[in-house]
Amino acid sequence: KQEVTQIPAALSVPEGENLVLNCSFTDSAIYNLQWFRQDPGKGLTSLLLIQSSQREQTSGRLNASLDKSSGRSTLYIAASQPGDSATYLCAVRAGGTSYGKLTFGQGTILTVHP
Amino acid sequence: DAGVIQSPRHEVTEMGQEVTLRCKPISGHNSLFWYRQTMMRGLELLIYFNNNVPIDDSGMPEDRFSAKMPNASFSTLKIQPSEPRDSAVYFCASSLRGYNSPLHFGNGTRLTVT
Numbered sequence: 001k002q003e004v005t006q007i008p009a010a011l012s013v014p015e016g017e018n019l020v021l022n023c024s025f026t027d028s029a030i031y032n033l034q035w036f037r038q039d040p041g042k043g044l045t046s047l048l049l050i051q052s053s054q055r056e057q058t059s060g061r062l063n064a065s066l067d068k069s070s071g072r073s074t075l076y077i078a079a080s081q082p083g084d085s086a087t088y089l090c091a092v093r094a095g096g097t098s099y100g101k102l103t104f105g106q107g108t109i110l111t112v113h114p
Numbered sequence: 115d116a117g118v119i120q121s122p123r124h125e126v127t128e129m130g131q132e133v134t135l136r137c138k139p140i141s142g143h144n145s146l147f148w149y150r151q152t153m154m155r156g157l158e159l160l161i162y163f164n165n166n167v168p169i170d171d172s173g174m175p176e177d178r179f180s181a182k183m184p185n186a187s188f189s190t191l192k193i194q195p196s197e198p199r200d201s202a203v204y205f206c207a208s209s210l211r212g213y214n215s216p217l218h219f220g221n222g223t224r225l226t227v228t
Contacts, residue, residue: 034217043222044217044219049214089157101159102147102159104156105156
């Protein structure tokens, strides 16, 4: 059974800092890994999707890396802003006979204070 | 593109009542997922449809839960009879054909069963 773990559970940083969120998964047989952002009371917004054959993806101040063999991904946020405050979730999409099932981590609650 | 549309946004009902949650996926998407989110258990996959056919319903908690997708543009999740432990936020998500497409989430339905 795929298990996804995110560390840290919560992070508070001052505005302007660069930060790294971590995600690990137990079964490396994945199609892809997706990072989401969730604001309070809202749905999930897709930030980046990394295919299993890729090493990283970038979008603006966000950079996500994937090391499939070691079961790890990181989300790097450069020059953090108060508007980045949200819960960040990673999810892996299963391969094999799991028909593309997406398994989520518990999330990292990020607070960026001015 | 209106995104994934869920209704209602909030539902408050009494224990024992039937609850129906609705989802309209993004036009052209052929995969649809129902997730449940609680503080204790995070995001859990309930059921997954591909081309309107249920592929994996192993996450459906018990027989009180049922889901249908009568056509490519509509899905329902029904709970009958509802219980207080069903209180959660229920999300619908859709994606394009294939396992390498990102998931797009609706804003969820917050269900409270008293």
